Amino acid sequence: MREGLGADPPGLLPRLRAGDPRAFEEFVIAYQHRVFGVALRMLGNRAEAEEIAQEVFLRAHRAIADFRGEARLGTWLYAIASRLCLNRLASPDRRLARGDDALMDVPASTPDAAAAAERAELDAALRAAIAELPDDRRLVLVLRDVEGLSYEQIAEALALDPGTVRSRLHRARMQLKEKLERFA
Amino acid sequence: MTCTETRDLFSALADDALTPGERAALDAHLAGCAECRRELAGLLRTVKLVRAMDPVHAPAGFVDRVLAAAQPAPSHRRLVRRLMRPWPTLPLGAAALLLIGGLAVLLFRGSPEQQRAAHDQLEAARAPSSERNVAAPQSVEAPPAAVTAAPRSDTDLSKNYSEPPKSESMRAKTAAPTTKTDAPSPRARAERAQATVPNASRDSVSSAREQEAQQRLTPPAAMERREAKRELADRGQEALAPAVGGRSAAAPSAAERQPPPVGAATPAPAMATAKAQAMPQSAPLSRTGPMTGIPAAPPDVTARLRVAHVSGAERALIELAARVGGRQTGRRIDGGRLVVELAVPRDTYAEFVREAAALGAVSIESQATDRPMLAVAVTVSN
Numbered sequence: 026m027r028e029g030l031g032a033d034p035p036g037l038l039p040r041l042r043a044g045d046p047r048a049f050e051e052f053v054i055a056y057q058h059r060v061f062g063v064a065l066r067m068l069g070n071r072a073e074a075e076e077i078a079q080e081v082f083l084r085a086h087r088a089i090a091d092f093r094g095e096a097r098l099g100t101w102l103y104a105i106a107s108r109l110c111l112n113r114l115a116s117p118d119r120r121l122a123r124g125d126d127a128l129m130d131v132p133a134s135t136p137d138a139a140a141a142a143e144r145a146e147l148d149a150a151l152r153a154a155i156a157e158l159p160d161d162r163r164l165v166l167v168l169r170d171v172e173g174l175s176y177e178q179i180a181e182a183l184a185l186d187p188g189t190v191r192s193r194l195h196r197a198r199m200q201l202k203e204k205l206e207r208f209a
Numbered sequence: 210m211t212c213t214e215t216r217d218l219f220s221a222l223a224d225d226a227l228t229p230g231e232r233a234a235l236d237a238h239l240a241g242c243a244e245c246r247r248e249l250a251g252l253l254r255t256v257k258l259v260r261a262m263d264p265v266h267a268p269a270g271f272v273d274r275v276l277a278a279a280q281p282a283p284s285h286r287r288l289v290r291r292l293m294r295p296w297p298t299l300p301l302g303a304a305a306l307l308l309i310g311g312l313a314v315l316l317f318r319g320s321p322e323q324q325r326a327a328h329d330q331l332e333a334a335r336a337p338s339s340e341r342n343v344a345a346p347q348s349v350e351a352p353p354a355a356v357t358a359a360p361r362s363d364t365d366l367s368k369n370y371s372e373p374p375k376s377e378s379m380r381a382k383t384a385a386p387t388t389k390t391d392a393p394s395p396r397a398r399a400e401r402a403q404a405t406v407p408n409a410s411r412d413s414v415s416s417a418r419e420q421e422a423q424q425r426l427t428p429p430a431a432m433e434r435r436e437a438k439r440e441l442a443d444r445g446q447e448a449l450a451p452a453v454g455g456r457s458a459a460a461p462s463a464a465e466r467q468p469p470p471v472g473a474a475t476p477a478p479a480m481a482t483a484k485a486q487a488m489p490q491s492a493p494l495s496r497t498g499p500m501t502g503i504p505a506a507p508p509d510v511t512a513r514l515r516v517a518h519v520s521g522a523e524r525a526l527i528e529l530a531a532r533v534g535g536r537q538t539g540r541r542i543d544g545g546r547l548v549v550e551l552a553v554p555r556d557t558y559a560e561f562v563r564e565a566a567a568l569g570a571v572s573i574e575s576q577a578t579d580r581p582m583l584a585v586a587v588t589v590s591n
Contacts, residue, residue, distance in 0.1 A: 170256060
């Protein structure tokens with residue numbers, strides 16, 4: 026799991042609002058892995074994930090003047106990324122194009138020499154199980170257990186009640202547990 | 210607390226998100242329920258597995274691509290793009306077709322100058338007078354026919370080929386208008402095209418003669434020279450394009466973006482030969498057509514595009530280049546991989562990169578954006 030989402034880099038937001046190109050570069054550098062990570066775990070395809078991740082930053086670039094700063098920059102980016110991913114997943118073209126092997130090109134966890142095969146099998150099963158989750162549950166799971174956001178941050182990013190986040194997360198985890206039972 | 214109520218708290222327990230009251234009730238139930246303890250252990254194991262997944266990293270070059278895509282296009286280009294969004298190339302294509310159609314009509318009608326030139330040429334070749342009216346239109350309508358027909362009248366046309374004074378004056382006549390006017394009217398362009406017709410015909414015939422002679426001597430070497438000459442003519446034509454169209458290299462003419470049209474291709478050898486002598490090094494782009502075999506000049510931008518389907522991506526790249534005001538300049542196979550060569554205006558390069566990223570995983574390997582028209586080489590692979 027990634028480290029939790031900390032405070033925004035100091036002084037970054039005013040510089041972004043002022044249109045400082047160097048600030049935008051710092052912004053992309055700071056959040057590129059988080060945004061790409063969500064997109065990849067949600068879409069399961071690196072090319073598509075990069076396209077969406079790029080679009081997230083472009084939208085942020087265009088809208089930064091309207092960003093009120095009530096949320097953290099990171100939470101705001103997660104919100105944009107989540108919306109774009111869900112929209113993409115809901116598009117008719119995407120439904121037709123998406124195969125059963127979604128998420129299969131997500132890199133496996135570092136293989137250890139001895140347990141490589143077993144670990145690879147477990148990784149594959151885990152990725153497949155995550156890919157099979159309903160989109161809204163998968164998103165909450167990814168934001169919490171992969172990206173390390175708190176319930177409150179997820180609720181803010183997805184404009185949900187924290188209770189809804191908690192129940193969706195619970196159902197997602199229970200569903201995963203059922204699918205991975207044979208590895209217990 | 211029932212088993213179901215207890216299990217509903219498992220997930221929150223994994224996140225330490227239970228209230229003290231919930232935690233106390235949960236612990237009390239677990240103390241007496243082995244089944245729920247097993248369930249809890251399974252869930253905690255699952256959560257641990259998910260959290261052990263490696264964090265994903267954005268691909269190399271991602272930041273550069275975002276920064277390039279975020280650069281705003283000039284406002285006039287945005288406006289043009291917006292106006293043309295439904296059919297990005299339709300207006301240009303239609304304009305090119307109209308221009309070509311107009312040229313064809315003018316050429317068929319013929320001008321005194323054209324007739325005189327054709328007459329001189331045919332006189333020199335001692336061709337029968339009945340062929341006079343046919344010679345020029347044939348060469349305009351179907352240049353390959355003129356080339357392939359040449360060997361049939363081999364002996365007659367050899368004299369035409371060996372008349373340097375006349376051919377020099379013709380060349381001067383052809384080249385002069387291109388340097389006089391920066392922005393010629395369509396009519397002036399049409400007239401110029403007419404003036405080049407006899408030259409084109411003669412050059413086609415001459416080059417056919419030359420080809421045949423070379424093939425008789427050493428066919429492979431001759432083939433190579435012919436390809437090299439064709440490449441030179443291509444470059445010459447390209448270099449000439451700004452003068453003919455009154456446009457800069459950054460904005461290739463609409464006619465250039467179309468497939469070689471009937472009639473428009475015919476003047477090329479004569480114009481190209483004349484211009485290639487004047488400015489052979491000024492061709493701004495790598496022009497490695499599929500048949501040339503000549504290596505490209507170093508591109509301004511080299512990139513890799515990883516996609517699921519190479520052929521589809523190639524088509525999409527070419528269409529994308531056209532959409533942003535560029536075009537394809539070549540195609541080659543390098544180390545078993547397809548390299549698509551494109552000319553992309555610097556002003557729309559950022560948009561090109563952004564939209565190319567929608568086709569697959571793009572990585573920019575080198576990038577220089579000094580020139581108004583960028584030579585972009587994209588290696589497309591799975």
